[in-house]
Amino acid sequence: MEKARTNIMVCGGTGCLASESEKVMKNLQLIAKARGYADEVEIIQTGCFGFCEQGPIVKIEPDNVFYVRVGPKDAKEIIDEHIIKGRRVERLLYKEPNEDKTINKQEDMPFYKKQLRVALRNCGLINPEDIYEYIAVGGYEALGKAISEMTREEVVEAVKDSGLRGRGGGGFPTGLKWEITKKQESDVKFMICNADEGDPGAFMDRSILEGDPHSVLEAMTIGGYVIGADKGIIYIRAEYPLAISRLRTAIEQAREAGLLGKNIFGTDFSFDIDLKFGAGAFVCGEETALINSCEGKRGEPNYKPPYPAQEGYWGHPTCVNNVETFANIPPIITRGAEWYASMGTEKSKGTKVFALAGKINNVGLVEVPMGITLREIIYDIGGGIQGGRKFKAVQTGGPSGGVLTENELDTPIDYDSLRERGSMMGSGGMIVMDETDNMVNVAKFYLEFTMDESCGRCTPCRIGTKRMFELLEKISDGKGTMADIDALKQLSYMIKGSSLCGLGQTAPNPVLSTLKHFPDEYMKLIKDVDTPTNNDHAKNKVKVNA
Amino acid sequence: MKIKSLDELRKIKEESMEKVKLRQHGQGATEHIEVLIGMATCGISSGARETLNAFMKELGDENLDNVKVIPVGCIGYCHSEPTVQVNIPGETPVLYGNVKENKVHNIIEKHIKGGEPVKNMIINVDFERA
Numbered sequence: 001m002e003k004a005r006t007n008i009m010v011c012g013g014t015g016c017l018a019s020e021s022e023k024v025m026k027n028l029q030l031i032a033k034a035r036g037y038a039d040e041v042e043i044i045q046t047g048c049f050g051f052c053e054q055g056p057i058v059k060i061e062p063d064n065v066f067y068v069r070v071g072p073k074d075a076k077e078i079i080d081e082h083i084i085k086g087r088r089v090e091r092l093l094y095k096e097p098n099e100d101k102t103i104n105k106q107e108d109m110p111f112y113k114k115q116l117r118v119a120l121r122n123c124g125l126i127n128p129e130d131i132y133e134y135i136a137v138g139g140y141e142a143l144g145k146a147i148s149e150m151t152r153e154e155v156v157e158a159v160k161d162s163g164l165r166g167r168g169g170g171g172f173p174t175g176l177k178w179e180i181t182k183k184q185e186s187d188v189k190f191m192i193c194n195a196d197e198g199d200p201g202a203f204m205d206r207s208i209l210e211g212d213p214h215s216v217l218e219a220m221t222i223g224g225y226v227i228g229a230d231k232g233i234i235y236i237r238a239e240y241p242l243a244i245s246r247l248r249t250a251i252e253q254a255r256e257a258g259l260l261g262k263n264i265f266g267t268d269f270s271f272d273i274d275l276k277f278g279a280g281a282f283v284c285g286e287e288t289a290l291i292n293s294c295e296g297k298r299g300e301p302n303y304k305p306p307y308p309a310q311e312g313y314w315g316h317p318t319c320v321n322n323v324e325t326f327a328n329i330p331p332i333i334t335r336g337a338e339w340y341a342s343m344g345t346e347k348s349k350g351t352k353v354f355a356l357a358g359k360i361n362n363v364g365l366v367e368v369p370m371g372i373t374l375r376e377i378i379y380d381i382g383g384g385i386q387g388g389r390k391f392k393a394v395q396t397g398g399p400s401g402g403v404l405t406e407n408e409l410d411t412p413i414d415y416d417s418l419r420e421r422g423s424m425m426g427s428g429g430m431i432v433m434d435e436t437d438n439m440v441n442v443a444k445f446y447l448e449f450t451m452d453e454s455c456g457r458c459t460p461c462r463i464g465t466k467r468m469f470e471l472l473e474k475i476s477d478g479k480g481t482m483a484d485i486d487a488l489k490q491l492s493y494m495i496k497g498s499s500l501c502g503l504g505q506t507a508p509n510p511v512l513s514t515l516k517h518f519p520d521e522y523m524k525l526i527k528d529v530d531t532p533t534n535n536d537h538a539k540n541k542v543k544v545n546a
Numbered sequence: 547m548k549i550k551s552l553d554e555l556r557k558i559k560e561e562s563m564e565k566v567k568l569r570q571h572g573q574g575a576t577e578h579i580e581v582l583i584g585m586a587t588c589g590i591s592s593g594a595r596e597t598l599n600a601f602m603k604e605l606g607d608e609n610l611d612n613v614k615v616i617p618v619g620c621i622g623y624c625h626s627e628p629t630v631q632v633n634i635p636g637e638t639p640v641l642y643g644n645v646k647e648n649k650v651h652n653i654i655e656k657h658i659k660g661g662e663p664v665k666n667m668i669i670n671v672d673f674e675r676a
Contacts, residue, residue, distance in 0.1 A: 115673030117622075124584060124621030124631075125675070135555065136562035144552035203587070210586040211619015242587055258548030266550040331676050364624040367673070381672070 005040050006083060011057040012045035015346070020072055021056035027075035028058075032083070041083055054094060054342070067092040114381055116343065117367045118351045119167075119204075119327035123211030128246050131253040134214040140259055142333035146222045147269050150333075155226045156182060159329065161337035163349030168194055168285070168322030169397060169426040171348070171415040174329075177319055181227040181309040184317035189229035191220050192313065192320045194290060195236035195243070198282035199398030200449060202429030204353040205323035207365055209236070209243035212327065213250035217273060219329035221260065224271040227319050232273040235290050237280040247275060282399075282453035283503050287312075287320040289455065300457045301501035322427070324353055344370035348414030352425070358394075358432035359386045375409040378432060389434040393517065397426025399446040400506035402513025403439070422513050424506075439518040440525060444472045446510035450503060461504030464495040468511065480526040489515065579613045579658055582631040586620035593646055594628035600647040601630075604654055613658060626669055632657055643669040 010016075010025040025045060032041050046059075054068035060082060067078065070092055081087045117123075126133040134140070146155050160175030181189065193216060197205040209216060220232040236244060251273055254260040262270045276294050278284045284299040291313050293299035312318025328350060332340045341349045348370040354377060356364055361383035368377060374394060378384070385391050393403040402423040404411070411417050415425050433442065451465040471488050474480045492508035499505045515522060549555050583589070583598045601615050623629050626643025632653065633639045640663045642653065649667065656664050 116676060117673050118676040120622065121675045123586075123619040124582070124629075126618060127616045128619050129617070132558065132562040135559050136564075138559065140549075140555055141552070141559070144555050148552050207586055207588075207620040242590070256547075258550065265552065265555075335676070362623070362625045365620055365622040367622075 006042070006063075007061040008041055008043045008078075008083075009046045009059040009061060010043065011055060011059075016055035016057060019055050021070075023072040024056050024058065024070050024075055027072050028079065031076055031079045035079060035084060037079065037083060041079075058092075066094060068094045114372070114376060115366055115368055116351055118331055118340075118343075119208060119324050119353055120211070120365065120367045121331065122215060123207060123365075126212065128211055128213055129249050131214060131250070131257060131259075134212070138334060139214050139330070140218055142330035143218050143221050143259065144265050146333055147225050147267050148265050152182065152226050152228075155222065155333065158332060158337045159226075162328075162332045162340040163337075163344070163347075164325065164328055164332065164340065165348060165415060166322060167324035167328070167352065167427070169400070169424060169428075171425060174321060174325055177309065177321070178223060178226050180307075181317050181319040184310060186317050188316045189227050190313045190316055190318040191224045191227060191229045191232040192287075192290070192294070192308075192318055193220055193232065193234040193326060194285060194287065194320050194322045195234055195240070196278050196280075196285040196290060197237070197240075197323075197427060198280070198285045198453070199400075199427050199429045200446075201355060201357040201395075201431045202398060202427045203355045204365060204428055206240050206243050208323050208327050208353075209240070210246055213243075213247045214254065215330055216247075216323055216326045217250055217254055217260065219326035220273060221264065221271045222329055222333065223319060223321065223326070225269055227317070229319070230270050230272070232271060233276050233294060233313070234273060235276050235278055235284070235294055237284075238277040239280045244275065244277070251275075281455070282449070283455045283501070286501050286503060289501065290320065291318060298455070300455045301503075303500065324428075345412060345414045347416055352413070352428055354428045354430045356382050356430050356432070358430075359389070359434040359437070360384070360432040361386055370414045371412040373410050373412055374404060377413070377430070378409070382432070385432065385434050387434075389436065391432070392435050392437055393433045393439070393442075395423075395431040395433070395442065395446075395510070396429070397424035397509075398429050399450045400424060400502065400509060401426050402509045403433075403442070403517055405517045422509070422516065424509075439514040439521045440472065440476050443511045443514045444469070444476060447472060447507065450507040454503065454507075458498075458500040458504060460495045460498040461500070461507065464491055464499075465504070465507050467491060468495070468508065472511070475522060475525050478525055480522075482526065485515070485522060485526070577612055577635060579635070580631075580633040581613060581615045581658075582618045582633070583615065584619070584621050584623075584627060584629040585617035588620055588624040589627045589629065592627040596647045597628045597630065597645050597650060600650040601654070604650060608654070608659075610654075610658065622673070623669055629669070632663075634658075634661070641669050641671055642667045 008028055011021055025043060028043050032038050056070050058067040058070045065088055074092060077089050081089050122137055126137055156175055156179050159178060164174045165171040166174055195205055224232055260272050278293055281299050283289045284293045286301050287308050288302040289299045291308055294313055308318040308320055344350050351367050351369050353367045356366060366381050393405050395403050404421060404423055408421055418425050447469050451469050454461045454465055456462040468491050471484050475484055492512050495508050496505050581601055583594055585594050605613050621629055623643060628645050630642045630645040631639055652664055656662050
């Protein structure tokens with residue numbers, strides 16, 4: 001193979017294999033041999049290119065030409081045209097779904113650009129206090145299209161087909177939530193926007209509301225049309241005064257333009273939006289607690305079921321979606337579900353906004369296609385670790401998530417793969433830690449947060465987190481024993497299993513995940529106590545091979 | 547004015563388009579230069595309001611009435627706030643980082659009046675918009 005001048009890479013990922021990429025490869029080999037080019041081209045089966053929707057993928061190097069949806073029958077043309085005559089096979093090149101131009105180089109494809117702004121498309125581009133600027137970039141067209149050209153069922157189908165999942169972190173399919181609420185029989189329904197962003201280190205919802213408030217209003221109105229609500233509520237924490245003031249301006253302008261209020265776009269559909277302010281309690285991001293708070297009660301969660309879709313705000317069917325989820329809706333309606341579903345991974349479609357914070361050079365707000373790796377986010381976009389220090393861990397999902405370590409830097413990020421690794425997507429906060437950070441302190445920080453934020457309604461969460469925090473303090477003071485570590489673990493599982501809502505069920509996660517990944521740092525603190533002594537009553541003390 | 551139909555909305559879109567076209571592609575019908583200032587929480591807390599005031603004052607003092615100053619949301623480069631984007635018709639928009647008020651004069655002199663971007667302050671935009 002010394003003479004080989006061209007490499008043909010054929011995707012051998014599961015997705016492509018399922019669509020006959022094996023045959024494509026075999027045919028390419030046969031034809032190359034028949035034409036006498038067997039020595040000049042090397043045909044290689046590669047791993048997944050990540051663009052499974054367009055598979056099988058064939059890439060030609062060094063020309064860097066990217067063919068999509070290649071069938072076994074196309075092998076002949078690729079060899080005869082591309083390899084022998086040096087001409088590209090135009091019909092196999094990737095076409096951008098919306099612009100009718102073909103793209104032949106991998107780096108020119110938006111899919112492979114590191115960042116792609118969908119939810120943040122207008123942030124930093126338009127004046128958020130001028131509705132005409134929003135209209136100029138295509139704003140309110142999705143609403144117009146939905147209510148005057150589409151049926152409610154068609155809109156639900158579009159959102160379902162797009163594969164959009166709740167961006168607040170739970171990852172529940174948005175289209176399904178809309179469908180369930182739509183199906184409820186009730187004259188009164190509500191559409192609620194959850195803008196109670198409580199995760200330490202997360203600020204994407206605030207940025208969307210500050211930079212592009214109309215996109216949320218537009219999407220809520222579309223949602224209202226679908227589920228059959230005439231009233232929307234934005235539940236926003238009072239700590240976001242700038243976002244509140246821009247929302248107020250936006251609501252006023254939309255009412256003036258007839259895009260909120262009675263008979264929108266001259267149809268018989270009416271919808272209006274009010275703001276409700278939260279006092280900034282973490283638990284109020286949980287939908288049942290949020291609804292209680294909206295009603296003026298204490299922000300405490302309820303047992304589910306009944307789900308808010310069945311019995312929500314004042315007992316009426318209510319659909320609660322997060323800010324970022326809403327921001328994705330208008331482009332799905334105008335550009336189509338297929339376009340949206342072409343981005344991301346098999347089960348997590350589209351893009352996700354991450355708030356990069358911590359010991360990273362480029363602290364900021366990034367929006368990337370799902371399936372990108374942590375390494376790409378931290379090093380390529382985030383510019384690596386501050387001061388040239390070593391990466392240690394990254395906390396995703398705030399206090400409900402866990403730490404991911406160096407071993408997991410190449411994991412593609414989506415809802416399921418993060419959960420498999422003991423963390424979660426959460427709302428998208430990403431706090432990067434370097435070698436100087438102490439993991440016991442990290443766990444303590446998050447636990448103190450959840451302990452303070454516990455609403456106190458259920459015992460495991462109210463007392464359990466307090467006891468866990470005490471144990472952690474004891475350990476970090478150098479007074480802990482192995483028995484304390486065991487107690488910590490036991491308490492963790494007990495709290496996870498018996499708490500009423502997500503806050504308690506996830507509160508022990510930072511402790512469990514730091515214990516799992518960095519046991520040495522805990523052991524270091526309790527080492528002294530564990531040196532074997534002749535002290536008989538120290539039954540709990542176990543010898544550690546630290 | 548109430549918008550009664552999708553066609554009406556599209557007409558308004560056409561009319562409003564000129565406002566925003568310049569920002570994405572450097573084309574616009576008017577000869578206005580635009581200065582976009584990131585005015586989200588991150589921007590304001592690192593001094594974007596002072597930067598905005600400095601622009602307004604200096605542009606006013608110099609009688610540069612072909613320049614519009616527009617507050618916008620967070621562009622994502624929180625590490626380099628305040629961020630300022632300068633759009634000159636016919637040219638690719640330029641994004642500046644760390645534009646404290648003392649840097650405003652330089653941008654107005656060199657870029658807005660002189661047409662030469664201030665190279666050492668430029669951030670390269672690395673994202674696509676849908």
